[in-house]
Amino acid sequence: MNRRRLLTGGTALAASATLLTTPTATARTAWAVPSRAEILPVLRRVADHWIATHTDPGDNGWANATFFSGLLALHRLTGDPRYLAYARGWAEKHAYGLRGGVTTRHADNHNAGQAYLDLYEIEPEEGKLAAIEESLRRMVLTDQPGKNDDWWWDDALHMGMPPFARLGVLRRDPRYWEKLYALYGHTKRVEGGPGLLDPGTGLWYRDKRFLPGAIVSPTGKPVVWSRGNGWVAGGHVKTLKALPRSERHTAEYRETLTRLVTALPAAQRTDGFWNVNLADAEHLPGPETSGTSFFLYGTAYAIRAGLVRRAAFLPVADRAWQGLVTTAVHPDGFLGYVQKVGDRPESSQPVTYDSTSDFGVGAFLLGGTELALLTS
Template structure:
C-alpha cells in the first residue's frame, strides 16, 4: 500500500471515527463549554482535511514558500506531524498513528541537507515518537548520528541574527538564535535523552536553551523577541514587537520540554517559572473574539489561528499538569478553543493561519498551513484532556 493510499484511507476513517470516541468523551468539560467528543470531532475533521492534501500543495501560493511546505523533512511538515502524533495518542486513533509511521518510513527517519539547523532538527521529534511507539531503536540511528556530530563539535557562533553570508542562512542559525527554534529543537534533544538514557543530549539542550532565553527574553514583558533584529525595533504605535506565533512557538516549546524533563532536573524550577511568567502575560493579551493578535502589543485586526493554537495548547497543558490554576486560565482556554473551532471551514480546512514569515503580518480567511493544523491538534489534545480530568475528579468525588 502506498503512502498516498494509506493517507486517503486514514482520512476516510478519521472523519467517521468521531462516533467511536472513548466513553469519557461525552462528559462536559469544566473549562470548555462543549462536550469533549466535539473537540475530538473537530480534531479529526481538521486532521482528515490535511492528510487528504499531503500530496498536493496547490492551495499554498508559490510566493508563500510552497517549496518549504512540500519538503517532507523540514519544520513545516514536522510541526504538523508533532500535532498529529499528539492527537493520535490522545484519541488512541490507529489510523492517524499509521499515517505518521508511514511518513517516517517513506523518509527513512532521516533529515535534510542542513547538518545543524533547528528547522531541520524539528522532524526528529516525530522519529523519536515513532521509535518509542514501535519499540524500535533502529529508527533513532539517523537522529543519534546527527546529534552526536553536534556534540562532538558544538557551535559557539554569536546569537546575533544579522551576520550572514552572501547566500544562505544567518550564521547564528547553527544555534537556536530565534524564538521559533525553541519549539523546533530543544524538545527533540530532551525527548531523545529520555528515550535513550543518554544525558549528553539533555545537557546540550539545557545549555543552549538558556543561552537563547537570556538573549531574547524580555524580562519586563515576559515575552520573547523573535530574534536580535527586533530587540530595539518598535511597531506603529511605539510598542515593542512581540510576534504572536513567535511567542506561541516558544510557549508550546517550553511545555514540550517540560513534558520530558526529569522531575528532579536542576533547571526544572526555572523552566516552570518562565512558563508561568509567559502564561500570566499571555492571558492579558487575548482578543475579545478569543484569538491572539499577530503582534501581541498591537490591537487585534484579524483572527490568527497558529499562534492562538499554540497558546491554547500551552495553557491547557499547564492546567492539565498542575502548573496553572484552572480557575484563572480556564476562561482564556475556553474562549481560545471556541475561536479555533470557529475558524474551521465545513470541509475541515483550518483558516486564518498567518503565512510563513518572521514577524507579524496580514492574515486572510483562506490562509492555511500545516503548522497551523499542528497547533490546532496540539490544542485539541490538551483541551479534550481537561474534560477527561474533570470526569475523573467528579467520579472520585461521588465515591
C-alpha cells in the same frame, strides 16, 4: 475582558509586567469546558481534511514536521490507525532522515526528529532514531561541543528543545540535557546582548532585530510576535512533558512557561484569538490561528500541570478553543486564518479565512488534544 496593551519599549514592557497577572473580569470559580466528546470530532475533521487533500505527505522540513507532531498527538488520544499509517508513510518516505543530514546543527532540521521519536515510542526500531540521535550526539560530544549560539531565534526552542530532552531520557544520558540548557540559555539571556526573553513580561522577541529600540510597529510600539511566542510555549510544553521533575533545569523551564502563559490573558481578544503583534492591538489586527493554537496548547498544559490556577485560566483556554472552532474551522475541516511562513506580523499578510498551512494545522491539533486531556 481586560485587554491592557503592552507599553512601548523594553523598559515600558517591564513596567507593564505587573498588569499581566491573571485574567480577572471573566474568571469564575467554575467554567464550562467542552467535553472530550465535543473536541475530538472537530480535531478529526481538521486532520482528515488535511490528509484527504494531501495524498503526498510532503517534505520533512520544520513546517510539515509540526503537522505530524500534532497528528501523532491526536493518534495517542484516539488510537486511530489511519493517523499512525499516514505518519509512518511520511517518515519512511524520508528514511527517517533529516534535512541537511546528520551534520546539521539547525534546529529547523531537527524538528522532524520529534515525530520520529513519537513513532519510535509506538513501534520501537532503532533505525528510526539513527539520524536524529547522530546529529544531536555530534553537537553534544564531537562537533564544536562548546558552541552554543545555534538557536538565535525563538522558534528554535520549539524545533530543538524536545529532541534533546527526549533523547536524554531515552538514553539515560544527562549530557543531552546539559547541551539543551546551554543552547537555551544563550537564546534566553545572551543572544543580541540581553537575550530574547523580556524579563519584565515573560514574553519573547523573535530575534535580536526586534529587541527594544530596533524594529517597532507603525505606531511606535514593540513587535512581540504571537507565533514566535507560540513556538516558545510549545517548546517548553514538549520539553516539560519529557523531562523528569528531578532534572536540575526543569524548575526553570516550568517557571518560564508559567510567566509566558500568565502574560497572555491581557492580550487576548474578546473573540478568543490573539493578534499577530501582542504588543500592539492596532498593528494588523484580526484573528490568527497558529499563535492562538499554540497559546491554547501552552495554557491547557499549564492548567493540567498545576502551573496556573485552573479557575482563572480555563476561561482563557475555552475562549481560544471556541474562537478557533467558530471562526477558523470551515464546515469541511479546512483550517483558516493561519498566518503562513514568516518571521513577524507583516509576513504573509493578509491573513484570511482561506489562509492555511501545515504547521498551523499541527498547532491546532496540539492545542485541541491538550485541551481534551483536561476533560472527560
